[in-house]
Amino acid sequence: MKTTQTIFEDGSHKWTAIVRDPARPDYLIDTNEYLIQHAGQGLLLDPGGSEIFPAVFSALSSEFDPSKLVGIFASHQDPDIISSLALWLEFNPGMKCYVSWLWGSFIPHFGGTAETFVALPDEGETIPLAGLPLQAVPAHYLHSSGNLHLYDRQAKILFSGDVGAALLPADKQNLFVEDFAAHIRHAEAFHRRWMGSNEAKRRWCERVSQMDIDMMCPQHGAIYRGADVQRFINWFDELNVGITRA
Amino acid sequence: MQMMAGLTAGDGRERGHASSGAALDLLRIVRINEEIKRVVSVAFKINIMALNAIFLAKRAGNAALGFGVLSNELRVFSKDLRESMMTLTRLIHESVAEVSVILQESRQDELFRRTAALRPDDRQLAVVLDRRDRRHAEREERIAVLRRELRMAVDDAARLVELGGVLAKSAKIEAAYGAGFATSLGQVSGEFDGIVEEIRASLDKLRHSSFFGGSA
Ligand SMILES: [Fe+2]
Ligand SMILES: [Fe+2]
Numbered sequence: 001m002k003t004t005q006t007i008f009e010d011g012s013h014k015w016t017a018i019v020r021d022p023a024r025p026d027y028l029i030d031t032n033e034y035l036i037q038h039a040g041q042g043l044l045l046d047p048g049g050s051e052i053f054p055a056v057f058s059a060l061s062s063e064f065d066p067s068k069l070v071g072i073f074a075s076h077q078d079p080d081i082i083s084s085l086a087l088w089l090e091f092n093p094g095m096k097c098y099v100s101w102l103w104g105s106f107i108p109h110f111g112g113t114a115e116t117f118v119a120l121p122d123e124g125e126t127i128p129l130a131g132l133p134l135q136a137v138p139a140h141y142l143h144s145s146g147n148l149h150l151y152d153r154q155a156k157i158l159f160s161g162d163v164g165a166a167l168l169p170a171d172k173q174n175l176f177v178e179d180f181a182a183h184i185r186h187a188e189a190f191h192r193r194w195m196g197s198n199e200a201k202r203r204w205c206e207r208v209s210q211m212d213i214d215m216m217c218p219q220h221g222a223i224y225r226g227a228d229v230q231r232f233i234n235w236f237d238e239l240n241v242g243i244t245r246a
Numbered sequence: 247m248q249m250m251a252g253l254t255a256g257d258g259r260e261r262g263h264a265s266s267g268a269a270l271d272l273l274r275i276v277r278i279n280e281e282i283k284r285v286v287s288v289a290f291k292i293n294i295m296a297l298n299a300i301f302l303a304k305r306a307g308n309a310a311l312g313f314g315v316l317s318n319e320l321r322v323f324s325k326d327l328r329e330s331m332m333t334l335t336r337l338i339h340e341s342v343a344e345v346s347v348i349l350q351e352s353r354q355d356e357l358f359r360r361t362a363a364l365r366p367d368d369r370q371l372a373v374v375l376d377r378r379d380r381r382h383a384e385r386e387e388r389i390a391v392l393r394r395e396l397r398m399a400v401d402d403a404a405r406l407v408e409l410g411g412v413l414a415k416s417a418k419i420e421a422a423y424g425a426g427f428a429t430s431l432g433q434v435s436g437e438f439d440g441i442v443e444e445i446r447a448s449l450d451k452l453r454h455s456s457f458f459g460g461s462a
Contacts, residue, residue: 054358061368091370
């Protein structure tokens with residue numbers, strides 16, 4: 001089973017990271033899921049692949065009543081992001097799935113009906129969670145051609161999908177980045193290969209530099225906090241992406 | 247809450263077995279389908295042969311009166327046979343659809359079973375599992391009904407083919423009285439008999455399919 005860790009709490013407003021599953025087989029990439037709670041409602045960010053549904057569901061249930069989940073936010077269409085959709089819907093058939101309009105007719109191959117999906121425009125949109133405004137932020141081509149991040153202005157947390165992801169060795173499994181220089185070595189190859197466009201990357205760096213961010217939470221690896229957030233943005237800005245050796 | 251009491255991981259494990267049964271069933275149905283497709287194409291040939299036999303009997307005139315009557319019967323038989331094959335085809339398509347849904351759901355069933363093993367006392371999860379169990383049972387029931395209907399349709403077709411066999415053999419005898427046409431009438435009725443035998447062998451294979459509890 002995965003473990004849950006509260007990374008932000010202010011009254012009924014809470015962020016929980018669902019991370020690190022010791023029972024996960026090696027052939028599945030490790031993923032982080034995040035739960036935002038506000039006034040008794042929950043939004044699940046990148047709920048993960050169907051194979052890890054048992055681990056995510058049971059970890060989430062230990063922290064939150066899963067029938068109070070009102071929606072799922074999918075940063076993009078990858079199987080490690082959203083292939084568990086049908087299982088979550090089986091549990092909560094009325095749940096909404098927020099995703100880039102680009103993937104609106106692709107993700108239903110994982111489950112759901114026409115009523116399930118809320119198509120987010122390219123420029124992003126505000127998603128309300130029991131009165132808490134959550135901002136979908138454009139991150140197209142990073143890496144998916146229809147890609148959105150989610151910003152919680154009140155908590156000052158940016159959920160950044162695959163941006164900031166690191167494939168960490170077994171002995172470096174801390175939830176937070178402790179030593180930026182050591183950590184970023186495990187992120188470099190991933191970003192070079194997966195991120196598709198230097199132009200898109202430049203725009204994203206400019207956009208998020210202007211945002212007030214205490215924590216940047218990627219879907220793989222560790223959470224950047226404090227000065228490491230800007231350190232990451234600067235590092236990413238310098239990196240040449242969208243190339244392969246082949 | 248008696249219904250929920252049964253929703254333990256053990257139940258799910260049984261369901262896991264049932265799903266591998268679904269994979270086997272699908273394989274068997276696909277084999278049955280292939281056999282039915284063969285019979286349908288052969289049955290179509292019979293229709294053309296019966297038409298030829300009627301024309302031949304007309305040309306032979308008074309020398310082949312008996313053969314003419316029989317070839318008309320054979321034509322009716324081939325029409326009945328095609329209708330019977332249409333019923334088989336419809337039933338087999340419905341069976342494939344049901345079994346493939348069970349196969350598709352079985353992976354999710356397995357994931358829910360694993361979830362329930364991690365949270366054995368989760369009542370909301372028990373409700374979901376219960377709903378899935380009922381849906382699964384309904385689907386199994388529909389497959390059982392289809393299986394019976396299919397078995398009956400195969401038996402009906404087999405009876406029909408028995409009749410076809412009798413007609414073909416009578417036509418062979420009548421052909422002998424065909425005077426100058428005896429050779430060609432004999433050839434037609436011989437081919438007829440051969441094809442009826444071919445269909446009989448196929449239907450026999452179908453009746454012994456393990457989908458109906460047989461060994462094939
Ligand atoms: Fe991805
Ligand atoms: Fe990913």
